[in-house]
Amino acid sequence: QDLRLLAGWDSSYAAVGDVLMPFIERLEEETTADISINVLGPETVPPFEQLDPVSRGLFDMLYTNGAYHFNEIAVGMTLDAMNGTTEDLREGGVWQAVDAQYQELGLKLIAVLYDLNGYHIMLKDEVGEDALEGRRIRGTPIYHPVIEALGGSPVVLPGNEIYPALERGVVDGAAWPTVGAVAYKWFEVADYMMRPTFGQVSHMVLMNLETWNGLDDQTRSEIEAAAQSFELEANGLFDELAASERETLETEGMTVSELSQEMGEMISGAWFTGTLDLAATQNPEAVEEIRGLATEAGVDG
Amino acid sequence: MVEGIGAVLTGVALLLVLMSTGLPVFAAFLCINLVAVAVIMGPTGYGMFASSLYETTTAQSLVTIPLFILMGEVLFRSNSVEVLFRSIDTLVGRVRGRQYVLSILLATVFSTLSGAAMGVAAMLGRSLLPGMVSRGYDARMSAGTILAGASLAPLIPPSVLVIIIGTLAGVSIAGLLIAGILPGLMFAAIFLTYCFVRTWLDPSLAPAETDDAPIPTAREKLWALIRIVPFSIIILMVMGLILMGIATPTEAGAMGVVGSLMTAAIYRNLSFRMMGEALAASVKVSAMILFIMASSKLFSQLLAFTGGATAMTEWVVGLDVSRWMMLFLLMALPFLLCMFVDQIALMLIVIPIYLPIIERLQFDPIWFWLLFLVNITVGGMTPPFGYTLFALKSAWEDATLAKVFSAAWPFVLLYMLGMVILALFPGLTTVLPSML
Amino acid sequence: MRSILRIQDAITWAGFMLGATALGAIVVIYTFEVISRYAFGAPTMWASDFVSFLLLISVFATGPWLTREGGHVAVTILPDMIPAARDAILRAGFFVSALVCLWAGWICLGENIYLFERGTVTLTTVRIPKWTLSVFITYGFLNSGLYFLRLAFAPPTPEAQNG
Ligand code: NA
Numbered sequence: 001q002d003l004r005l006l007a008g009w010d011s012s013y014a015a016v017g018d019v020l021m022p023f024i025e026r027l028e029e030e031t032t033a034d035i036s037i038n039v040l041g042p043e044t045v046p047p048f049e050q051l052d053p054v055s056r057g058l059f060d061m062l063y064t065n066g067a068y069h070f071n072e073i074a075v076g077m078t079l080d081a082m083n084g085t086t087e088d089l090r091e092g093g094v095w096q097a098v099d100a101q102y103q104e105l106g107l108k109l110i111a112v113l114y115d116l117n118g119y120h121i122m123l124k125d126e127v128g129e130d131a132l133e134g135r136r137i138r139g140t141p142i143y144h145p146v147i148e149a150l151g152g153s154p155v156v157l158p159g160n161e162i163y164p165a166l167e168r169g170v171v172d173g174a175a176w177p178t179v180g181a182v183a184y185k186w187f188e189v190a191d192y193m194m195r196p197t198f199g200q201v202s203h204m205v206l207m208n209l210e211t212w213n214g215l216d217d218q219t220r221s222e223i224e225a226a227a228q229s230f231e232l233e234a235n236g237l238f239d240e241l242a243a244s245e246r247e248t249l250e251t252e253g254m255t256v257s258e259l260s261q262e263m264g265e266m267i268s269g270a271w272f273t274g275t276l277d278l279a280a281t282q283n284p285e286a287v288e289e290i291r292g293l294a295t296e297a298g299v300d301g
Numbered sequence: 302m303v304e305g306i307g308a309v310l311t312g313v314a315l316l317l318v319l320m321s322t323g324l325p326v327f328a329a330f331l332c333i334n335l336v337a338v339a340v341i342m343g344p345t346g347y348g349m350f351a352s353s354l355y356e357t358t359t360a361q362s363l364v365t366i367p368l369f370i371l372m373g374e375v376l377f378r379s380n381s382v383e384v385l386f387r388s389i390d391t392l393v394g395r396v397r398g399r400q401y402v403l404s405i406l407l408a409t410v411f412s413t414l415s416g417a418a419m420g421v422a423a424m425l426g427r428s429l430l431p432g433m434v435s436r437g438y439d440a441r442m443s444a445g446t447i448l449a450g451a452s453l454a455p456l457i458p459p460s461v462l463v464i465i466i467g468t469l470a471g472v473s474i475a476g477l478l479i480a481g482i483l484p485g486l487m488f489a490a491i492f493l494t495y496c497f498v499r500t501w502l503d504p505s506l507a508p509a510e511t512d513d514a515p516i517p518t519a520r521e522k523l524w525a526l527i528r529i530v531p532f533s534i535i536i537l538m539v540m541g542l543i544l545m546g547i548a549t550p551t552e553a554g555a556m557g558v559v560g561s562l563m564t565a566a567i568y569r570n571l572s573f574r575m576m577g578e579a580l581a582a583s584v585k586v587s588a589m590i591l592f593i594m595a596s597s598k599l600f601s602q603l604l605a606f607t608g609g610a611t612a613m614t615e616w617v618v619g620l621d622v623s624r625w626m627m628l629f630l631l632m633a634l635p636f637l638l639c640m641f642v643d644q645i646a647l648m649l650i651v652i653p654i655y656l657p658i659i660e661r662l663q664f665d666p667i668w669f670w671l672l673f674l675v676n677i678t679v680g681g682m683t684p685p686f687g688y689t690l691f692a693l694k695s696a697w698e699d700a701t702l703a704k705v706f707s708a709a710w711p712f713v714l715l716y717m718l719g720m721v722i723l724a725l726f727p728g729l730t731t732v733l734p735s736m737l
Numbered sequence: 738m739r740s741i742l743r744i745q746d747a748i749t750w751a752g753f754m755l756g757a758t759a760l761g762a763i764v765v766i767y768t769f770e771v772i773s774r775y776a777f778g779a780p781t782m783w784a785s786d787f788v789s790f791l792l793l794i795s796v797f798a799t800g801p802w803l804t805r806e807g808g809h810v811a812v813t814i815l816p817d818m819i820p821a822a823r824d825a826i827l828r829a830g831f832f833v834s835a836l837v838c839l840w841a842g843w844i845c846l847g848e849n850i851y852l853f854e855r856g857t858v859t860l861t862t863v864r865i866p867k868w869t870l871s872v873f874i875t876y877g878f879l880n881s882g883l884y885f886l887r888l889a890f891a892p893p894t895p896e897a898q899n900g
Pocket residue numbers: 027028029030031032033034035
């Protein structure tokens with residue numbers, strides 16, 4: 001069976017080339033049935049419009065981040081707020097609760113490939129006495145609570161404006177996953193990376209529910225098993241990427257700039273609460289359920 | 302179901318046929334896209350069609366198009382361009398064809414700042430072009446210099462296309478930007494040489510000088526300089542605010558409009574009536590351009606969906622030809638596709654497939670991607686289907702599309718000449734970045 | 738019939754004015770944003786969102802008026818080669834354009850209803866129901882389609898579509 005997978009990023013992005021591709025290979029190997037997965041990128045459907053065509057069955061699978069479609073369903077975004085591996089999330093029932101919500105939209109959650117290194121803020125100048133007081137920091141809505149907690153003013157700019165905006169000083173910093181500054185060459189225009197990081201970056205693999213239900217029982221359980229074991233390997237893959245990314249950035253002249261310990265602890269709470277509050281504006285009941293499960297399982301930021 | 306290379310060829314051939322029958326360009330794209338969606342995907346694909354329209358017309362990067370058109374419209378209505386011409390006549394003196402220098406320069410500066418060659422072609426087509434024509438400059442050559450200058454922009458920072466290439470191809474963005482300096486100057490020199498040689502051979506291309514006109518005195522020259530101070534407010538508002546980090550390139554378009562209103566006020570031509578008329582005229586031109594962009598977006602997506610563009614690129618890359626022939630093919634493919642396909646979508650498809658072969662043939666990456674960059678922008682001004690041509694046509698009221706085409710051709714050929722020079726002398730692109 | 742057409746013209750003119758106003762509003766909003774961010778260090782959260790909403794509105798609210806004026810660019814190679822059939826070919830083109838515009842409008846209408854029923858909002862900092870924007874796309878195509886029909890069946894005039 002030929003399956004069409006729609007990816008939110010092009011193949012030069014490490015989460016696609018170095019993580020998704022091995023996962024696809026694994027799925028193709030581990031299934032007894034003859035399954036082949038064909039990856040299509042954002043040139044086929046723009047990243048923020050991808051959920052709908054997959055839920056309608058135009059594509060069979062989706063590789064994306066929950067924030068890219070939080071206007072349709074926001075529980076996916078809550079995954080980025082967690083603090084724990086997929087194993088913890090599965091044990092605490094968070095994984096299953098997210099899956100159940102997606103199934104209502106006609107999508108099955110297959111795997112959550114976590115980059116546990118999370119998010120950071122790249123800065124033109126070092127962290128100051130008052131953290132980022134008075135600085136303009138680029139960030140999409142999900143980052144706003146953290147930026148504001150650090151005293152900064154969030155500036156909403158599209159990703160492709162980050163380079164020129166940092167270069168000219170339109171913004172003083174930009175928030176992004178810790179992996180990305182090498183590929184997008186932001187080290188050419190920013191000198192510092194703020195630590196500690198916050199949150200963890202989830203890369204969700206989803207399947208159209210009808211496609212999923214159309215697979216035989218054996219194939220489905222083989223996919224589930226392969227996904228569950230690969231989820232843990234993915235953490236390692238992302239760790240390697242993050243380490244080599246950091247090494248490259250340091251050779252390119254970027255240095256770490258540490259927040260005070262107090263500030264560092266505070267932003268992780270601000271990230272968890274902020275992300276869930278934002279998600280709750282879209283799916284209040286589902287998000288409260290997840291908040292409860294996460295707190296109970298101790299993966300709440 | 303049509304797949305692979307067949308899909309590309311079928312789609313492009315049908316577009317050619319439909320467009321040549323005189324169907325409005327946007328309707329031709331719409332027609333192909335809707336039929337293709339219905340055939341390939343059925344009703345499940347309708348959502349993709351609708352979201353391609355939404356996505357395109359809410360893209361912030363495209364806001365510069367209406368803003369620059371509005372700027373041109375205000376300048377045209379406020380008579381500022383006429384003042385500029387007169388001052389340059391006084392200052393530069395008797396260099397025949399001097400206003401061609403101005404049009405290339407303004408086109409390059411503005412489209413560099415806006416990142417939207419289409420917006421600038423329309424802007425200058427409305428503001429500068431009528432003035433040049435009425436002063437006796439050749440309409441075709443004037444229009445050609447505007448197109449040529451506007452297409453130089455991606456070579457000059459800030460350049461969104463350079464950032465995308467740098468990201469996808471893993472090449473230093475700063476390096477690529479610096480590599481563009483010498484080629485940019487070279488292209489400018491080629492265009493100027495062309496204009497002056499043509500004017501020298503055929504004096505009717507530029508207005509004659511009245512021999513009995515007195516040579517301007519120093520006092521007159523000073524006045525001429527003072528008179529263009531208000532005009533430079535616009536340049537300052539756009540370029541200055543970007544360079545100082547006060548405005549993003551997108552916002553700078555709005556600042557330019559404010560600047561042009563200030564200029565109009567200084568020349569005492571500002572009124573609500575004028576502003577209303579300028580808004581009404583520019584929203585029509587920008588709607589026309591964005592209708593085409595929105596309707597054509599899905600065409601790129603469908604080529605990606607059917608795997609057509611990928612198959613075609615892989616086929617070209619897989620051909621067993623000489624190194625130089627391969628370079629030619631690697632350039633020819635995006636050049637042709639760029640007439641129909643969105644530049645960014647094209648880069649997403651083509652660049653990853655190109656990477657291994659560039660390494661295998663040991664092409665210098667900066668040199669190769671710089672050629673590629675020039676190449677895909679020239680694709681946008683090559684008849685019969687360059688987007689920039691349509692934009693110029695919509696603003697240039699008394700021209701036929703055929704006239705726009707004939708204006709574009711000489712400069713397209715000059716661009717090709719320049720690319721050959723760049724290909725033969727890689728030093729032009731690599732020497733500056735190597736000093737980085 | 739004539740009064741219906743006049744009503745259509747009035748609606749279309751109003752749309753055109755709305756489009757022009759939207760463009761003016763973009764300039765005002767960006768100016769406000771730049772001053773607020775630079776001079777007062779207080780970037781707004783809504784400026785860039787509203788600018789993108791207004792861009793969509795300006796394009797599709799203006800579109801039908803543009804169609805009415807025959808302002809869409811076209812490459813008339815074939816009709817120019819056959820002067821005798823020029824008018825007929827162009828009219829056939831208008832008719833085809835009418836069909837595709839109406840078809841596109843019909844599809845967009847279906848999507849509006851779908852977005853309305855699902856309660857989909859925009860993916861922006863300031864979130865508004867997405868259908869309130871995409872309904873302008875539907876208007877733009879449906880009304881343009883009607884004008885293409887008028888162009889296709891209008892009594893002959895010496896003034897041809899731009900070429
Ligand atoms: Na298999």
